Amino acid sequence: MITGSEALMQALIHEGVDTVFGYPGGSIMPVFDAMFDHQNDFKQVLVRHEQGAAHAAQGYARSSGKVGVCIVTSGPGATNTITGVADAMLDSTPVVVIAGQVAAGFLGTDAFQEVDLVGVTQPITKWSYQIRRPEDIAWAVARAFHIAGTGRPGPVVLDFAKNAQVGMVDFKPTAISVDRGYIAVPETDPKSVAEAAALINAAQRPLLLSGQGVELGDATEELRTFVEKADIPVGCTLLGLSTLPHGHRLRKGMLGMHGNLGPNTKTNECDLLIAVGMRFDDRVTGRLDAYAKQAKVIHLDIDPAEINKNVHADVAVLGDCKHTLALLTEAIEEAKHTEWIDSFAPYEEKEWNEVINQAIHPEEGPLRMGEVARAVSEASGNKAILVTDVGQNQMMSARYFQYTQKRSIITSGGLGTMGFGIPAAIGATFGAPDRTVCLFMGDGGIQMSIQEFGTIMETGAPVKMILLNNNYLGNVRQWQELFFGKRYSFTPMVNPDYMKIAEAYRIPAQTVTERANLADAINTMLTTDGPYLLEVAIMQGENVMPMTPPGGAVNVMMMNATDC
Amino acid sequence: MEKKLYTLIVHSENIAGLLNQITAVFTRRQINIESINASASSIKGVHRYTITAWSDEDTIIKVTKQIEKKIDVLQAHYYVDGEIFMQEVALFKVSTPILLDNPLISKTIRRYGARIMEANAVYAVVEKSGVTDEISALRAELDAFNCVLQYVSSGRIAVTRDTAEHVNEYLEKINHK
Structure with a gap:
């Protein structure tokens, strides 16, 4: 017989967990006590705030493809993870949050640090479960990892009552084989594949939208083979940016509000839209009644509830896209759509001339976000993982980074969580220790998780942090300029001396203000062992362009602020 | 729509x-x-x-x-309604003095096929099962007599008209896996 806490350790080891992000507290102390004996079995990372634990688990999961784990105490420890849980839900990230809970006998009595965590998290988790007896640990942990990591991934919360942590149990690791209450992957109807193939074969102007599902399904190879055989241009969602490498002749850029002109415009000109592992988020579609109305739509997804949710699908191909893309590749004829693919070129040229060239190759004036992002990407050989915070730093780095490997972008897409960046980047260094992790953030977001500098200091997590500092909450400032009559309410910001903060945390750092020094500074950052903070003083008042105004049609993009 | x-x-x-x-x-x-x-x-x-x-x-x-x-x-x-057999049940607690005073009330209860479950000197309990419209109609008529002390109705219960049993088939398929 072992304690419930030791049973949890055995169960985590059985699931192959190699890293745990955590923060201790009263109701979870028996678990942290058990962890003390397992410091050689998995890495144990003490974060500085429980929200950081959740985001770090997300960063770990998204860089590695494995389930991220965080362990926190009850009450405030648990509620502090909730932003990360909601973020993981919207972005389909496999995370298991294990939270302490008061002993079962105290449940419902408003005991110290008691929160109805299952009740609070049910709407924002794939599964929430309260472990009240040590006998339930083996099954609950096995099911938690099974549910979090299979099908459309998502967060699972285990609410672990203290009596179950200390109670004794005869532990045997369990595996979930059949689960009638959870079908991870829906069956693929061969008829849907045949119908989709017929539409693809008949299409003159097909466009494929590639989402994170392609990476979650480990189907980047299958995607490439498919689009090459059918000769279909591809637009990537924000989370799907690394599903097809830069430089591939069929990759036509990013979709959505700050995406590229080509794929957004062509969405309303194509005759067939093939959506793979994406969910037609409103930041991708703009106004739905003006979205791809001329096109037939094929939707490949693993989640039946996504079909027809926002955009009607003429053919829905349910299943794992690794499988369905391969089936489709088999079923279609080889095709050439040269004229259609060439028709993207004028839009690329227009965007280059009116937006991109100035953004990445400005010759004078203050440093700009785009040039920093492109310079960092190139200095890393376009091989780094890009982690972003949220705002202009996110859109600019996502736009101007170049991706040549899968799982190369980690960003808070659905929830848009400021403060996501630092802890997610820490997690990414643990999930992909062989890769360079570059974090872009603004002067707003850095301060929402700045305490995680402590985690970086303690672990030496080699996060290459690029702080784009314009002394503004830039994205809101942009909206105020464009849509709120230039009334800059709550957006100018007085900042601390970030060099002193970095110094206090013993993180090497420098500030760049001159274009002439940028390349050297980036080089120093990338060649310095361990973490680094590169603060770049960037132009104030720069806007992310092009832009589909909120509620606007996808194909009507502003190229500059005067288009407003 | x-x-x-x-x-x-x-x-x-x-x-x-x-x-x-x-x-x-x-x-x-x-x-x-x-x-x-x-x-x-x-x-x-x-x-x-x-x-x-x-x-x-x-x-x-x-x-x-x-x-x-x-x-x-x-x-x-x-x-939709055409695809199911459905039923609800309602209970009316009515005043016995008013009930005895007005013979139309018990006539109405009989006309609706409702049943008196219990009657004493103070009140009687009337049970009516049927579809929503029938129950609402009875309620409207009894309300008009000003005799209703309490009213409660259940949620709808329903079974499908379909000959296929989806859940049973689903579970059978899962069990074979």
């Missing part, structure tokens, strides 16, 4: 907290639940919910899929 009264039949594991998750799907879309019933089903350990709500078909399809997606929900289906 045209709004209709839809009946959802949901089968799930018998687990605390699931009802909450099911109703939350309606709440998120600002749909009022007209009636809800939870009970055992014909399958051991499987719970069954019968839920009615006014909605258009497009929305009710999405609601049904979101419910079916919940962990431990086995299946969810939606129906």
